[in-house]
Amino acid sequence: MSIPAAPVEVPDRVRDLAGDARLEPVWANDIGGLTFRASPATGHPFYVKWGPRNDECNVRDEAERMRWAGRWIRVPEVIDQGQDATHEWLVTRAIDGDSAVHPRWVARPEIAVRAVGEGLRALHDALPVDDCPWDWAVESRIANAERRGIRVPERFHDAPPIDRLVVCHADACCPNTLIGDDGRWLAHVDLGLLGVGDRWGDIAVASMSTEWNYGPGWEDALIEAYGLEPDRERLAYYRELWNAT
The missing domain is CATH 3.30.200.20 (Phosphorylase Kinase; domain 1)
Structure with a gap:
């Protein structure tokens, strides 16, 4: 992309x-x-x-x-x-902002990564789980993949315990955050899979995508901007699940 x-x-x-x-x-x-x-x-x-x-x-x-x-x-x-x-x-x-991977922000990864992390936390805090009619839990993601003919290894059925259920973006890669002229997150786009799941499903993908978009060394900075310490077990699991499905 x-x-x-x-x-x-x-x-x-x-x-x-x-x-x-x-x-x-x-x-x-x-x-x-x-x-x-x-x-x-x-x-x-x-x-x-x-x-x-x-x-x-x-x-x-x-x-x-x-x-x-x-x-x-x-x-x-x-x-x-x-x-x-x-x-x-x-x-x-149109919303008057640029994708976090617009050249102006790729040149300023310290600003972009912070904006994506803070924007993802704001989304998770704002959207009401009890009101959300869609699911993005592990079981739903595996079932979606299998309907498309993808064989998901059995080990992915053994997910880490839920940390916090939120309404996940479900494609929280950096390009899907818009940033305003002030360098702060502005809006979210590409919500086609949005649904309830563990917040680490989003955090894992958002932080992993920093390497694709800005180069190595920015993963933990995004998680810090979100407001957490890295959970290596959950990060590894949800990144592997993303790649497998």
Whole structure:
């Protein structure tokens, strides 16, 4: 997953959704999905997320989760969502901030990592577990993987005891935190798997992703910004589970 460095062909559906707005590709994922920023001549900018239909999660579920989570935390406002036989799309109102892996923040990892850690803690503290209708516990994650034909080793069924149940982001990699001009976390994006689980499921992935995005040495800084000491057992388990599913 990365910010496109070369010109990107705009899919017809994206062009239709954007109308006469100027399109800028801002993200490409590993399965052929693209995200564009659309800037109309008048009116508010918006984003169009488009890609092949995905067995793990879909934009219909993401839109539903964003509308729910937006009652307590800042997430993009959903404008439109749809799908056809092969692809799906999501249109959201732009938020005036940049991904934590925008070049300006990759150049300042000490600021970005702190923002991601603090933003993740804020999400966990704000979203009400008892009101959340979705699950991201170990058993659900394994079942989701197995429905997609992934054989998950038996050892993953023996998870560490729950530390604290929260509503997890479920894809808490650094790119999914938006940062404002002041260097603080601003909002969260890509909530298609959001659900209740142990907070270390998110912390493990967020801290692991610092190496992918900023280089080695920032994992514990993110956990410190979250407000905890590293739990090596839970970190190891949930990182392996992420990679296995």
